[in-house]
Amino acid sequence: MEAALYGPEGFFVRCAPAEHFRTSALASPLFAGAIATLLVRLDAALHRPDPLDLVDVGAGRGELLTGVLAALPEDVRARVRAVGVEKAPRPGELPSTIGWTADLPSGVVGLLVATEWLDNVPVDIVELDEHFRRRYVQCSPDGVESLGAEVSPPDAAWLDRWWPLDGAPVGARAEIGAPRDEAWAAARAAMARGLALAVDYGHFAADRPLFGSLTGFRAGREVPPVPDGSCDITVSVALDSLGSPTRTQRDALRVLGIDGSRPPLAMASADPAGYVRALARASAAAELIDPAGLGGHHWVMHWAYAGGYD
Structure with missing residues (x-):
C-alpha cells in the first residue's frame, strides 16, 4: 500500500486525485467556504495571530487551500500563511503565496486540516x-x-x-489502524495553538466491517485495489482509536452555515436568476450534508492551546 500510493510511481505522486474521486474539498466551493468560516472564527479565538497558519495535509493539487484563501476576508487573508503537505511535486499552477512541503510543519498556530488523508495512510x-x-x-x-x-x-x-x-x-x-493513530498524533503534535481537523470516513467499535473495507478508485469508479500505482487504494478509518472527539460532517457544516435549505418558491418570480443560484447552492450543500454520503463522514477534532491539548 505504501509503495502503491507514495512510491516513485505511486498514485499520489503521479496522479491528480480530482481526476479519480470526489472528496468534500473537491465536491463544492461551499466546503472551502465553510473551512474559511471556521478559520475566521478560530482567528478571533486566537486573538488574530500574525501569521495565521493554514495547513492542508494531503493537499492534492492545492484545490482546498486555493478555495479557502479566495473565501477569506482580505484582513484575514493578508495574515494567512498557507502550506500544502503532499508527496507529489508542487503543482505548477499553484499561486506563489501557497507553500508546499512533503513533511508536516511544526509550531502551527491556526488550522491544520486533513481531508480524506487518514484513509490513505497505509495499514x-x-x-x-x-x-x-x-x-x-x-x-x-x-x-x-x-x-x-x-x-x-x-x-x-x-x-x-x-x-x-x-x-x-x-x-x-x-x-490495523496503529499507523493512522501515529499519523494523527504527529498532526496533533504539529500544533502550537489552534485546531487540528481530520475529515474522513470510517467506523467505530460497534460497526467494524466484518470483511474489511479495502477498495480502490480510478477515474471516478470503484475498482479492485491492485497495488500497482494505477488507482487510489483506501481503507476506512477506525475513528475511535484516534483518541479525539468526533462529530458528523452533517452536524459540523450546519454549525458553519451549510444546511441545504431550498430557497422560497416566491423567489422564483421575484428574482429568477437569484433563485437558480440559490437552488444550485442548496443542491451542492445537500451533497455535502447527505448522511448517506459525504455528510456521514466524521470531523475528528483536536484543540491545542499553550501548555497542552484539549
Whole structure:
C-alpha cells in the first residue's frame, strides 16, 4: 500500500486525485467556504495571530487551500500563511503565496486540516485463517492475495484493544489502524495553538466491517485495489482509536452555515436568476450534508492551546 500510493510511481505522486474521486474539498466551493468560516472564527479565538497558519495535509493539487484563501476576508487573508503537505511535486499552477512541503510543519498556530488523508495512510490487513489465527494479508503487484505470518505482538495488542476478532468466522478481516493513530498524533503534535481537523470516513467499535473495507478508485469508479500505482487504494478509518472527539460532517457544516435549505418558491418570480443560484447552492450543500454520503463522514477534532491539548 505504501509503495502503491507514495512510491516513485505511486498514485499520489503521479496522479491528480480530482481526476479519480470526489472528496468534500473537491465536491463544492461551499466546503472551502465553510473551512474559511471556521478559520475566521478560530482567528478571533486566537486573538488574530500574525501569521495565521493554514495547513492542508494531503493537499492534492492545492484545490482546498486555493478555495479557502479566495473565501477569506482580505484582513484575514493578508495574515494567512498557507502550506500544502503532499508527496507529489508542487503543482505548477499553484499561486506563489501557497507553500508546499512533503513533511508536516511544526509550531502551527491556526488550522491544520486533513481531508480524506487518514484513509490513505497505509495499514496492514489481517485475516482469520482456517485455524482462526490472525495472519497478515499479502498482495502481489498484480493483486493476487495470500496469507503470511501471524500478527506481531504490537499489532496483536492493537487488535485486542480496538478490533478483536473473537467469534468471527474464518475469512474475517481487520485493518490495523496503529499507523493512522501515529499519523494523527504527529498532526496533533504539529500544533502550537489552534485546531487540528481530520475529515474522513470510517467506523467505530460497534460497526467494524466484518470483511474489511479495502477498495480502490480510478477515474471516478470503484475498482479492485491492485497495488500497482494505477488507482487510489483506501481503507476506512477506525475513528475511535484516534483518541479525539468526533462529530458528523452533517452536524459540523450546519454549525458553519451549510444546511441545504431550498430557497422560497416566491423567489422564483421575484428574482429568477437569484433563485437558480440559490437552488444550485442548496443542491451542492445537500451533497455535502447527505448522511448517506459525504455528510456521514466524521470531523475528528483536536484543540491545542499553550501548555497542552484539549
